[in-house]
Amino acid sequence: MLPLLPEKIAETPLPIPGSQYWTILRRFGRDEMVALVCNVLATALVAWWTQNIFFIALSGPVFEKVGFFPAHIREACIIYRTTEDSKRKSFWHYQKKALKGGLTSLVEDVLVHDPLYVTMMIAGLMVYPGSPEWLLSLSSFILAILLVPFAEIAVHEGAFWKFKRNLQKIGFGSEKYYETRFCIDNGVDPDKFMENMVMEFDLEYDPRPRLYEDLYLDNNVPEFSGRHVSLRLRKRTGITEGFMQTAQIVFTKAQEKIPEIRCQHRYFPILKEKMYFIFNGEMPSSIQDIKEKEVRLVLDRAQKGEGMSKVSFHRTFSRNDNLLVSIDKWEKESSFFIVEVKARKSPLLLMTVMRHIMHGYPVVQTTIRKSDMGSF
Numbered sequence: 001m002l003p004l005l006p007e008k009i010a011e012t013p014l015p016i017p018g019s020q021y022w023t024i025l026r027r028f029g030r031d032e033m034v035a036l037v038c039n040v041l042a043t044a045l046v047a048w049w050t051q052n053i054f055f056i057a058l059s060g061p062v063f064e065k066v067g068f069f070p071a072h073i074r075e076a077c078i079i080y081r082t083t084e085d086s087k088r089k090s091f092w093h094y095q096k097k098a099l100k101g102g103l104t105s106l107v108e109d110v111l112v113h114d115p116l117y118v119t120m121m122i123a124g125l126m127v128y129p130g131s132p133e134w135l136l137s138l139s140s141f142i143l144a145i146l147l148v149p150f151a152e153i154a155v156h157e158g159a160f161w162k163f164k165r166n167l168q169k170i171g172f173g174s175e176k177y178y179e180t181r182f183c184i185d186n187g188v189d190p191d192k193f194m195e196n197m198v199m200e201f202d203l204e205y206d207p208r209p210r211l212y213e214d215l216y217l218d219n220n221v222p223e224f225s226g227r228h229v230s231l232r233l234r235k236r237t238g239i240t241e242g243f244m245q246t247a248q249i250v251f252t253k254a255q256e257k258i259p260e261i262r263c264q265h266r267y268f269p270i271l272k273e274k275m276y277f278i279f280n281g282e283m284p285s286s287i288q289d290i291k292e293k294e295v296r297l298v299l300d301r302a303q304k305g306e307g308m309s310k311v312s313f314h315r316t317f318s319r320n321d322n323l324l325v326s327i328d329k330w331e332k333e334s335s336f337f338i339v340e341v342k343a344r345k346s347p348l349l350l351m352t353v354m355r356h357i358m359h360g361y362p363v364v365q366t367t368i369r370k371s372d373m374g375s376f
Contacts, residue, residue: 016254016268016367017226020156024149031105032113032145035067061114068109069102112151116144153225160224160251164275167249170294172275178350179270182339182363190327190337193361194318197325200356203318210315211237212328216371217287218307219249227251227273230369231302235283245279247290247299254367257351265358267351268367272342311371313338322349328370338370339363 042063076098080091120140124131164174184193198205212234219231230250237243251273256266277295287303290296317326322345328338339357343350357363 016256017228020153020225021149023226024152025146027101028105028108028113028148028152029145030071031068031102032109032141034070035064035109036141038067039064065106065109068105069099072098072101075101108148108152112148113144116147117141120144156225159222160227163222163224164273167275167277167298170277170298171292172249172277172295174273174275176271176273177342177344178347179272179340179342180268180350180354181270181366181368182341182357182361183336183366184339184361184363185336186334188361190316190329193339194316194325194327196360197353198318201320201323201325201353203320203323203325205318207316211331212311212313212315213237214311214371216309216311218304219302220304221249221302224251225253227253228369230371231299232371233284233286243283245283246276247279247284247287247295248274248276249299249302250274252369257347259351263355265355266365267354268365269347269350269354270367309371313370322346323353325353 039061042059046059073095076094080088080094083089117140120143121136124136124140128136168174194205197203213236215233217231217233219229221229221231223229228251230248230252232248232250234246234248235243236245252270254268254270256268259267277292279290281291284290287296287299290299312331313328314331315326315328317324319325322343324340324342326340326342328340330337341350341353341357343353354365358365
């Protein structure tokens, strides 16, 4: 029997971001094609109007820049028309996003595509002097388009590294691991499930339940190459060890891993990178209550508006140096509980555990965060 899940999980249990490379390539390639049409049309019109070589040569590169905006403006208009009246914002709100998208492609064209195109054209003319110029131009143009996404991804990854580095400078710690999440029906005995994990993977079981109290805050932290961002204040209590209090910025990126050998199951592990600051004194109830000035300023900039949600659950777990298996139960009654598996080093180890769980228990694999699962 599969767990009776909230509608959101039942309908879309595995939302995962698409390939960043293909996402960027589709957007930039489309904009470049429109710009190319503008280039050709502008050149033809100027050539019809004047025979001045300077104007003819300049017209294409200048007027093609207009072509980076029409597709984005069209998308904004469609979103505006199809949004419900009660939820629709001003027309200019959507057009600002359109202009931002077009401007991104324009900047990439000027700073990346054009220099790559010119470099490859010069190299082609020098190495293959007898080749048709139109063929070199076309191949250089297309190849430069294919290289632009790599440049954008490199910029995003550099910004991500700098963001984490700045947090570390003011006292944040960090940890990185792979994890997966399953919803399991309450008809399965959690104790017997954990006993099976302990025996199968040589884990040490800690039966003491810990209470986790999370306050999730809306944030405006950049997603950095498709990473989902959470900003939260977490208070974790135990039976004998007091409590641990942290502010956390958590980056997660779900992806599908294809096993080398075909099997019955599909695997959607999540790469999680967690930046955390430990509070030694009283647990702050909001970002504004944080006493450490630098931490408060950084997190205040990261917070967006006043939106928030609270999540409370009890966790028990078993672990060894490479693996952790936890069971999370909501404080209020629910038809299912959550099993999370975390592997610090090897996604292959994680997939081994995933296969064991999916093979032996009625589960629903999900990449949705606990804070997004609704009212349970």
